[in-house]
Amino acid sequence: MTFVVRAATEADLPHLYEMAKLTGGGFTNLPPDRTALSAKLARSREAFARDGGPMTDELFVLVLENTATREVRGTCQLFTMVGQQHPFYSYRIGTLTQHSRELDRTFRAEMLTLTTDLEGSSEVGGLFLHPGERAGGLGLLLARARYLFIRAHRARFAPRILAELRGIIDEAGGSPFWDGLAGRFFGMNFQAADEFNAINGHQFIADLMPKHPVYTAMLSDSARAAIGLPHPSGRAAMRMLENEGFAFENYVDIFDGGPTMTARTDNVRSIREARESRVVAIDSDGGAQALVAAGTLADFRCAYGEVRRCGDGVILSGACTEALGIGEDAAVTHIARW
Structure with a gap:
């Protein structure tokens, strides 16, 4: 049995839709919405059709196909330059140190600051493998194929690259991080916000998210504990990213608090060593x-x-x-x- 990673086409929409329904939420790049997925495929078709020209905001969708059955069993996406149409927000974890001479004590407070530091980076994301194929190194094939694609089209991608990992999601499909922070300002639960973001983009974040730093000590224990942790299903993906040279540099997703991994594009192992x-x-x-x-x-x-x-x-x-x-x-x- 042979599998191949190839460019996605509009004919793959039914397969992508069925896989999207299996993600379990919190998977913004693969929403279970036919219209949104169709728009992604149309945007991807335009990117594949453009040969040359300056680097711009593009999306490439790849799929994993079983060559014997012609079934699509996985997918991944590459964004050439994020934050060009809408701001690309992250929380940056920082520390504020203050000293009281009267108390002779030093206080260190962890803070979350809303930032667009990663704007202009390329992104690898949307990787999903059908549950029935999670063996035989197919996840690794799908993940690393992205880097060989980047190498073959290096001028289309930025000097820095990132990957957002899904954060902690509870059994009910909610996010402790969202409930403890952003949900208090938006008046909607995590599932509703995540679905809205996947279909309509996250300009509403710019409109409603508080711009001042947030002290993590003011969050609930469950929200604080989720900061920077990947969903259990994403731990293997995090190890794969680390093997490629990605590192967690204190940026987390504004929705679920999952870690954002970053690297210099030319230093990614599969790009450098191919x-x-x-x-x-x-x-x-x-x-x-x-x-x-x-x-x-x-x-x-x-x-x-x-x-x-x-x-x-x-x-x-x-x-x-x-x-x-x-x-x-x-x-x-x-x-x-x-």
């Missing part, structure tokens, strides 16, 4: 397990394969070249599987 080669032969005599990508824009495809060095070129397994739709002398980008 290599370009020509396919000099195709056989099934084995080789090192690797991610292999070919094509650009709407023709981009990425799959697992066996790779052997042969001079300046590589020998690929037949299953891999078939999944990528390439033959001998094709140009590929490859990086070891880990």
Whole structure:
């Protein structure tokens, strides 16, 4: 069974909609709303169709396809430059230190400050793998394919890149962080706010969110405990990001308090260590397990394969070249599987 990561098309809408209904909430980039998903696919189609030109605010949607059944079993998204149409808000965790000479005591207060520091960055997000496929390294294939896509289109992406991880969501689908902070100002529960944001954007945050720093000591224990923690289902994703060189630098999501991971784009491991080669032969005599990508824009495809060095070129397994739709002398980008 072979899987390939490719550009999404409008025909993938039914599959994306069915997967969106499985996310469990708090997944802004994959809302269970056909109209919103259709708009994403239309925006993605425009991005794939644009060849060259200056860097601008674009969205690329990729999907994971089972090549035997043609079913879409996962998806991910790349945003080239966030915060261009609407402000990109985060909370930055900081500390205010004050000293009382009379009491001879020093007080350190943790604060959350609303910021647009990350505006202009690229973003990887919207990664979701169907629950029935969470084995065999498919999540890693989907995640790392994004970086090979960025490498192939480096001029379309910013110097800095971020990834927002979903925060703590309780069994009822609520967010302790939202309930303890923003929910008090918006008059709506987390699920309603999250759905509104996914479909309409978050300009309403700019309109209603208090601009003054918030002392975390004033929050409930449950809200404070959720700051900077990923949802249990996102812990593996956080480890994958850390392996790629992303780090948590005290930025958290304004909705659920989940961590925002950041990196310099050129320092992301899969972008930095990938290599370009020509396919000099195709056989099934084995080789090192690797991610292999070919094509650009709407023709981009990425799959697992066996790779052997042969001079300046590589020998690929037949299953891999078939999944990528390439033959001998094709140009590929490859990086070891880990």
